[in-house]
Amino acid sequence: MRAIAVSAFRAEPGLVELPKPEPAAGEVRVKIEYAALNPHDWQTADGAGGDPAQQVFPLVIGVDFAGRVDMIGSGDNPFRVGDPVLGRVTTTALGTGTYCEYASVPHDSLIVPAPRELPLRLAAALPSAGMAAAQILEAAAVRPGGRLLVIGAAGGVGSCLTQLATARDVRVLAAVRGDERTRMGALGAAVTIDTTAGTGSLEAAVREVCPDGVDALVDLVSTDPASFAPHAALVRTGGVALSTRGAAGPAAGPAGTRGPRCADFRLAPTAVLLATLAKATASGALSVPISIELPLEKAPQALAENRMGGARGKTLFVL
Ligand SMILES: NC(=O)c1ccc[n+]([C@@H]2O[C@H](COP(=O)([O-])OP(=O)(O)OC[C@H]3O[C@@H](n4cnc5c(N)ncnc54)[C@H](OP(=O)(O)O)[C@@H]3O)[C@@H](O)[C@H]2O)c1
Structure with missing residues (x-):
């Protein structure tokens, strides 16, 4: 073969x-x-x-x-x-x-x-994108009406996550390179941010909508703590900041510091979850x-x- x-x-x-x-x-x-x-x-x-x-x-x-x-x-x-x-x-x-x-x-x-x-x-x-998105949403633990910042939102995981979060009335701030407002808006994003729009464009756009910070961050892009830390700084104290690329660990800062709870996400796939997502995709609830x-x-x-x-x-x- x-x-x-x-x-x-x-x-x-x-x-x-x-x-x-x-x-x-x-x-x-x-x-x-x-x-x-x-x-x-x-x-x-x-x-x-x-x-x-x-x-x-x-x-x-x-x-x-x-x-x-x-x-x-x-x-x-x-x-x-x-x-x-x-x-x-x-x-x-x-x-x-x-x-x-x-x-x-x-x-x-x-x-x-x-x-x-x-x-x-x-x-x-x-399988991979859908299950990761579903489990990330659980781990981010954002309540309905809360705000979730997704860095790298136009890819496989981000596209599924934006839809699943929106379906739970979580407001998604989708950070993407380039003008992807039409694409991300169609998936349900409340705000789409072009991270190439200039230095500080991400922070300015997030602070405009959420002056005290978002409730959770999912960083699908950063590969090291130095890149992850400025994204985690956009999360309110007590919120959750997740990396899918192992960048979170030390960015959490010394024990006792105020700020979000930072963690590295790890997919734990199950056949039950996959079957549930397959049904949701078949019915058109997830695309x-x-x-x-x-x-x-x-x-x-x-x-x-x-x-x-x-x-x-x-x-x-x-x-
Ligand atoms: N830990 C886990 O268990 C787990 C599970 C699933 C996925 N992941 C990881 O999460 C990441 C995202 O997965 P995915 O399936 O969504 O990937 P993908 O479909 O390739 O999408 C990645 C997105 O990140 C953006 N991006 C920004 N800067 C980038 C850069 N320097 N290099 C690459 N992409 C960049 C890209 O859009 P722009 O170019 O527009 O920014 C792209 O849309 C991957 O690294 C994957 O391995 C980890």
């Missing part, structure tokens, strides 16, 4: 030919129809969180998929051949990924039936914006582009 893989951490991703994985006992094999790009994919290929001694190479990139069950391993299994499914592969440490034609996964892992009304292309875009659909061969270029930022919704690979 065709796959996009790296031969070592930090190597260039490329197209390779690999054997079709046979489903072991308790597994299902999925014929993948769509895989979605997440920054996690190039971060994993760079070696983030991976132990080179444990890693099997070639490492097939990708975690999100949608497709149809094509073969069932031995033993009891709730799935049937032909079932449409979506999921998130959780065993990249073993060399399994989703930028490929087939993946074998345990039936009791993060794989759920795709509702009949949910097109598989939308299903593939949902996952697709920015582009590409053939698998274009994945290396798409990964390189995603590193530079500028995502406007999800990139999908068509298998």
